[in-house]
Amino acid sequence: MLPWDAEELIFDETRFSGVARLFPLPDLVMFPHVMQPLHIFEPRYR
Numbered sequence: 001m002l003p004w005d006a007e008e009l010i011f012d013e014t015r016f017s018g019v020a021r022l023f024p025l026p027d028l029v030m031f032p033h034v035m036q037p038l039h040i041f042e043p044r045y046r
Contacts, residue, residue: 021032030036 028036
């Protein structure tokens with residue numbers, strides 16, 4: 001269960017487990033279960 005309302009994007013601290021797993025990239029932070037479109041420019045990786 002996500003700690004926010006997906007339609008309104010309002011954080012609900014009562015539903016937060018206290019652990020936020022992050023995957024840091026330059027100029028971007030990816031959260032679990034959140035989709036981020038990526039531009040794959042190398043043909044071998046498509």
